[in-house]
Amino acid sequence: MAKDLFVAKSSELPDGERKIVPNGNNEIGVYRVKGQLFAYSNLCPHQGGPACEGLLMAQVEEVIADDKTYQGMRFNHDDMHIVCPWHGWEFHLDNGIACADPKFKLRKYDVVERGDEIYVVT
Numbered sequence: 239m240a241k242d243l244f245v246a247k248s249s250e251l252p253d254g255e256r257k258i259v260p261n262g263n264n265e266i267g268v269y270r271v272k273g274q275l276f277a278y279s280n281l282c283p284h285q286g287g288p289a290c291e292g293l294l295m296a297q298v299e300e301v302i303a304d305d306k307t308y309q310g311m312r313f314n315h316d317d318m319h320i321v322c323p324w325h326g327w328e329f330h331l332d333n334g335i336a337c338a339d340p341k342f343k344l345r346k347y348d349v350v351e352r353g354d355e356i357y358v359v360t
């Protein structure tokens with residue numbers, strides 16, 4: 239049966255921040271980015287590293303002009319990545335799927351804000 243896990247008061251998780259909360263034998267990382275909340279198991283599917291303790295980075299894209307010339311690289315802030323601190327695997331913030339191999343993903347949880355409190359549904 240699903241239960242709600244208290245994460246924080248809303249004011250304790252401002253935009254661009256994360257909070258990691260205990261959940262049984264594991265932890266859950268909760269992010270607020272551009273007003274949206276996301277929650278993932280803090281357990282990397284590669285070798286069990288604490289994925290949610292890593293950097294949150296924008297997708298790096300190569301820019302190719304219409305004439306096929308290389309124009310350099312840019313950050314795409316609409317596709318943020320969670321970067322596991324152990325070996326650098328990256329996961330899309332919006333769905334937890336590994337960028338390099340979609341067979342792997344972080345376990346995603348529903349996260350809700352009720353009044354001025356944030357909860358993960360476990």
Ligand code: FES
Pocket residue numbers: 282283284285286287288289322323324325326327
């Ligand atoms: S344990 Fe996360 S990248 Fe290896």
